[in-house]
Amino acid sequence: MEVLNNNTWTPRSGEKTGNPESLSSLAPAFSSFFKTVCANQAALRPAISTDDAVCRTIPGDASWPNRYDWAALNATVNGRLIATVPIAAPCHNSFTGQGYPNKPLSTYNEDQCAALRNSWYLPETQMASSSAPMSYTQSNNSCNPWLDPDTPCTIGGLAVYAIDAASLTHIQAGLAFARVHNIRIVIRNSGHDYMGKSTGAHSLALWTHNLNSLQLISSYAGPGTTAGTSYTGPAIKIGAGVHGHDAYAFASTHNLVVISGNCPTVGIAGGYSQGGGHGPLASLHGLGADQVLSWEVILAGGTLVTADSTTHPDLYWALRGGGGGTYGVVVSMTVKAHPDSYxxxxxxxxxxxxxxxxxxxxxxxxxxxxxxxxxxxxxxxxxxxxxxxxxxxxxxxxxxxxxxxxxxxxxxxxxxxxxxxxxxxxxxxxxxxxxxxxxxxxxxxxxxxxxxxxxxxxxxxxxxxxxxxxxxxxxxxxxxxxxxxxxxxxxxxxxxxxxxxxxxxxxxxxxxxxxxxxxxxxxxxxxxxxxxxxxxxxxxxxxxxxxxxxxxxxxxxxxxxxxxxxGAHYPRLLQIKDKYDPHGMFYAVTAVGSDRWAEQSDGRLCRV
Missing domain, CATH: 3.40.462.20 (Vanillyl-alcohol Oxidase; Chain A, domain 3)
Structure with missing residues (x-):
């Protein structure tokens, strides 16, 4: 594990990042050129920002970004933009997706397909992808590894592109791009998501999987979990991509425990803690949401804030159990750590x-x-x-x-x-x-x-x-x-x-x-x-x-x-949602404010 220092994040060693094949020739060395081209392109075609949009832009719309726009974004995020190819594509003869508009990919590979089928049901298979939903139903059966190879493989309900975020600036760049181009945003962590919050048709995903730093705070002294109180004791600062087992192991080296779930690969700072979060220590110490001392959050406008019981206390309250993917992009949280025992x-x-x-x-x-x-x-x-x-x-x-x-x-x-x-x-x-x-x-x-x-x-x-x-x-x-x-x-x-x-x-x-x-x-x-x-x-x-x-x-x-x-908290949560995300940039299925939107038959997200 890497330690978080000065808001600089380091991805897990050995993990792959993605330059989309269709963008690979447009290297970051040409970043300035493409930014200039994109500015000129934007002046010549319609653009609808998220501020006034009735519906989100989808591929085929005149306002959908062209390849030069995507190339510029790829340069801005240091080549970490991934054009989605479903992980089951090797089980199909070809794949056509919005990230590859000009040429269908020949994707069938018998050996790769067999290996995928053998490991399909493992969480690790899905979570290593920037787009695969752990709950397959959320893909709308768009690329099924068990069907005949001649069956079309399409992108279905998956994100069109994902940014494999390795720094805060990558997330901020993705949000800025989505605001300008009126694109649906999805926040994806490990993909442990039965509800469909971490995927979405025609979207740009912010993949926080590699924000995986851990930092021990031996003697935390600061705002507590209730306004007007303070907490003094050990705490651990946990990056958004840290898995439950990683947090357990890190805490154990310091003779401590933290609260996480039963499954070792759940992203502890994501929807788990933001949605409540029960686990093996719940009867002793409470839910995951009960442990959080502070959050680091990037808001819809791109500003990084710290939310605790004295600074942005309403946002702090909402993130502790009010649901993930809807108020901002959490990049880290600091939680109480408890003494270990037999x-x-x-x-x-x-x-x-x-x-x-x-x-x-x-x-x-x-x-x-x-x-x-x-x-x-x-x-x-x-x-x-x-x-x-x-x-x-x-x-x-x-x-x-x-x-x-x-x-x-x-x-x-x-x-x-x-x-x-x-x-x-x-x-x-x-x-x-x-x-x-x-x-x-x-x-x-x-x-x-x-x-x-x-x-x-x-x-x-x-x-x-x-x-x-x-x-x-x-x-x-x-x-x-x-x-x-x-x-x-x-x-x-x-x-x-x-x-x-x-x-x-x-x-x-x-x-x-x-x-x-x-x-x-x-x-x-x-x-x-x-x-x-x-x-x-x-x-x-x-x-x-x-x-x-x-x-x-x-x-x-x-x-x-x-x-x-x-329950009774919904009205207050909706007020907080409107305060921090007034234009509804963050949509997630069954999240606060989600009933103001509906997916059309073509997957387009529109206000109702």
């Missing part, structure tokens, strides 16, 4: 043999009745109900010995024995958080599923446990049901301290369900999404009227997203 994990497996399903769901009901005591002890528990059985995988206890964790799970084990269910139970203690985290198994690949979600309030465990169990069985008998249990009610002074939906503080677990993507039948895949919206989620929604969902793990088709994702 940690224990435990796993339960009960397989469904076709005759024991009723007993399994009885055991799940018993397990859920123990969740308050588990999470109140600072433990984070992930459990699954699927057609294959019931799994706790894992219960994660930082600062708890193995025997302490075993005792908390003993009632569930006893219930399994009472019901005569065959099961396996395993627990282990580790010397550090990182050792425990790195020993966790990879359960499933997130990029294989269409998704939906709902937050479950704590009181439902006592007011209607049978109804809750029935709704869980409705999902688990058909597909993947996961519940992530936590207690984050004690980690803030009040539910209004930051922009996280206040319903999170009342919740005991987050439901996250997934139905596999059908790569061979796009119509069936779309029907799967409707099945989640119209059949799997409604029983859970009926149990939680006026309820909520975690915006990062939810149904992209959630019609009442303003209430469900943001």
């Amino acid at each position: 940690a224990s994990t435990a796993f339960i497996t009960v397989l469904d043999n076709g005759t024991n399903t009723d007993a399994i769901y009885s055991a799940i009901g018993s397990f859920m009745s123990t969740l308050p005591s588990i999470v109140d002890a600072g433990i984070y528990a992930l459990f699954l109900a699927t057609p294959q059985g019931f799994f706790v995988t894992p219960a994660f206890a930082h600062g708890k010995h193995q025997a302490e964790l075993d005792a908390l799970l003993q009632p569930t084990v006893q219930e399994l024995e009472k019901l005569g269910l065959a099961y396996s139970y395993a627990s282990i203690e580790f010397p550090t958080f990182l050792a425990a985290y790195e020993a966790l198994p990879l359960l499933w690949n997130v990029s294989q599923h269409n998704t939906g979600g709902r937050l479950i309030p704590r009181d439902l465990l006592t007011t209607n446990p049978a109804g809750l169990l029935s709704a869980i069985r409705n999902v688990g008998s058909q597909t993947l049901f996961s519940g992530v249990a936590f207690n984050v009610s004690h980690s803030v002074s009040s539910p209004d301290e930051n922009a996280v939906n206040p319903y999170f503080r009342e919740s005991i677990f987050n439901v996250f369900l997934g139905v596999p993507i059908d790569y061979f039948n796009w119509t069936a895949n779309l029907a799967t999404m409707d099945h989640i919206t119209n059949e799997l989620l409604p029983p859970l929604e009926a149990l939680t009227p006026n309820g909520a969902a975690y915006m990062n793990e939810a149904d992209p088709q959630q019609s009442d997203f303003k209430e469900v994702f943001f």
